[in-house]
Every structure is written in structure tokens, then in C-alpha cells.
Amino acid sequence: MKQKLTTQSLATMGLLIAMIVVLSRVLGIETTFLKISFQFVPEMIMGMLFGPFWTAIGAGIADVIGMAILAKAPYFVGFTINAAIGGALYGWFFYQKEVTLRRAFLVTLLNTLLITLCLTPLWLHVMYQMPLNWAFWSLRLGKAVIFLPVQTFLIYATGRALPYKRLAKRFATR
Ligand code: FOL
Numbered sequence: 001m002k003q004k005l006t007t008q009s010l011a012t013m014g015l016l017i018a019m020i021v022v023l024s025r026v027l028g029i030e031t032t033f034l035k036i037s038f039q040f041v042p043e044m045i046m047g048m049l050f051g052p053f054w055t056a057i058g059a060g061i062a063d064v065i066g067m068a069i070l071a072k073a074p075y076f077v078g079f080t081i082n083a084a085i086g087g088a089l090y091g092w093f094f095y096q097k098e099v100t101l102r103r104a105f106l107v108t109l110l111n112t113l114l115i116t117l118c119l120t121p122l123w124l125h126v127m128y129q130m131p132l133n134w135a136f137w138s139l140r141l142g143k144a145v146i147f148l149p150v151q152t153f154l155i156y157a158t159g160r161a162l163p164y165k166r167l168a169k170r171f172a173t174r
Pocket of ligand 1: 024028031032033034035036037038039063064067072073074075076077078079080115116117120
């Protein structure tokens, strides 16, 4: 997992982390039990450029920075783990690979099943003693079903808009 640490990759990483923080903490909708945001766009770009390892680190750092400067709830480490797993998924699916509609759908599905429908309810249960009942879960399922096509398409469109071969070369691992 050796990536040459250039000034350019550091600056790009910083910019993408800043975008995640703004999209999730300023432009996102956050209630105590449900969040809606478009932070997955800079996360998947990070995945395309830097791969699973650095995207897990970058997304984790973005969560910690976001909580440090714009927290709306007490810090809980489970959500940092969510961010890191999500970042790793985008890296696995898109690092030096072409972004197809199929891959965009699969990564979104995996993210939804693992993070939105399993881990987040578990963390919220641990944090707030939320009962893991159907009423609570169906609300999350509803958001997931509506968001699945939106997120799939936005990830696909972002991937298509970026010249991945040229970018991959510029940020290539050595
Ligand atoms: N602790 C940390 N470290 N980061 C946080 O963002 C955080 N947030 C809360 C509490 N402790 C935290 C507030 N509680 C969701 C809902 C409530 C919540 C945290 C997360 C939630 O629904 N998350 C989404 C994924 C994030 C997204 O789509 O932007 C989910 O669908 O699981």
C-alpha cells in the first residue's frame, strides 16, 4: 500500500476532506436518528484517486474534524468506523477501475446494507438505547430505498465526468 506522498496528492486530499466536512455538516440534513447528505461524492472521488487505504483514513479524518468543529451530537467512535469502512468500499470499487453503472449500484447497495441498515442502527442503539424495532428500522429502509437510485446515479455521473485514466496516472501508486 505504498503511495508516493506528493504535495499534489496531499493538497487534493485536504480539499476532498474539506468537501466531505462541508457536505456532511453544513449542507447535510441531520436529525438525531437519521442523516441525509451528499458526502459520498467527494468520498468516491477520493476512492478513485487514492484507493481503499487512504480513503478509509481520509474519510475517518473528515468525520473527526467535522465532529470537532461542527458537532450536533456527542462524538461516538462507531461513526468514525462507518466513515472508514465506507471510504474503503469506494477505494476497492473505483481505484484505477472504470466507473460503470453496475459498480456504482453494487457499491451503493453494499454501503446501504452494511452501514445504513446494520451498523448505524447498532451504534444508535448503543448510543441512545434506540430500540431496534421495525418502526425505527423501516424509516431507515425508506430512506435507503429512495436514496439507492439517487446515490447510484450521482456516483456514476461523477465517475464518468472525471478522466479516470489520466487521473490514475497522475496519482499512481509506485
Ligand atoms: N459521532 C461521530 N464520530 N460522527 C458522527 O457523525 C456522529 N453523529 C451522531 C452521533 N455521533 C457521531 C449523530 N447521530 C446517522 C444518524 C444519526 C447520527 C449519526 C448517523 C445516519 O443516519 N447515518 C447515515 C450515514 C451517513 C450519511 O448518509 O451521511 C446512515 O444512513 O447510516
